[in-house]
């Protein structure tokens with residue numbers, strides 16, 4: 001996999017919409033695309049498992065509960081339109097709403113806590129036709145497990161130990177039988193700012209050009225620089241240091257990220273496989 005030369009610029013303006021997690025409840029969620037073979041109860045089983053692990057916190061997301069929302073813009077380079085006919089790449093600057101978040105269902109955890117990783121960045125692109133398009137990225141270089149069922153079972157196994165506390169035998173057994181969890185977690189760092197982290201798209205997507213040419217890719221959202229703290233440095237910061245720092249930074253000027261598609265030259269790989277293979 002190599003980083004493609006096309007860069008898509010994301011810049012976030014000084015406008016900070018909301019510092020808490022219970023935002024955007026006035027908009028209905030988009031309709032998920034379902035496979036008829038999917039377990040229809042899996043969504044609720046995953047949310048129940050997250051609630052079992054972290055407790056249910058009314059008005060907050062079951063995962064990535066703590067976060068901050070900002071407004072910005074997305075500017076595709078002219079070359080992007082050759083790869084994809086998506087209205088995302090029409091050439092116009094698009095308004096975006098972005099949410100940076102800590103992992104876990106704990107809405108009041110310390111921003112530097114181990115459970116706060118992976119850090120999240122979700123982007124809502126406001127397309128000219130009035131439709132919104134969403135993507136999520138996080139700071140894992142590759143994902144912990146390969147399937148939603150394993151994600152549910154990981155939460156259930158972790159729920160047998162107190163959050164951040166010593167691991168139960170059941171949790172240890174799950175980690176032993178799923179070595180990708182600890183390998184993926186070893187790729188994580190604790191940033192000194194949400195603006196100083198790289199966010200990875202993880203899943204594979206397909207560009208479809210006007211001519212019908214298909215090209216599999218994954219993407220990274222790269223900051224100007226990555227700055228990670230040691231565990232001690234992070235512990236000495238205030239509990240909300242990431243949430244507090246971003247508005248102060250944005251008051252001085254926009255924060256820019258480059259979205260870089262990564263194209264697999266041999267695209268015979270499956271999406272499920274790329275979910276857990278390293279970049």
Ligand code: HEM
Nearest residue numbers: 061062063064099120121122136137138147148151201202
């Ligand atoms: C088995 C796979 C996964 C499952 C089951 C899962 C589950 C969830 C759930 C239940 C939420 C809370 C959603 C809400 O209440 O609005 C969430 C949030 C989130 N997830 Fe995942 N996730 C998975 C994979 C991923 C991957 C691969 C990424 C990134 C590459 C990711 C990034 C995020 C982010 C950034 C949020 C916060 C969204 C926001 O800011 O509104 N997740 N996830």
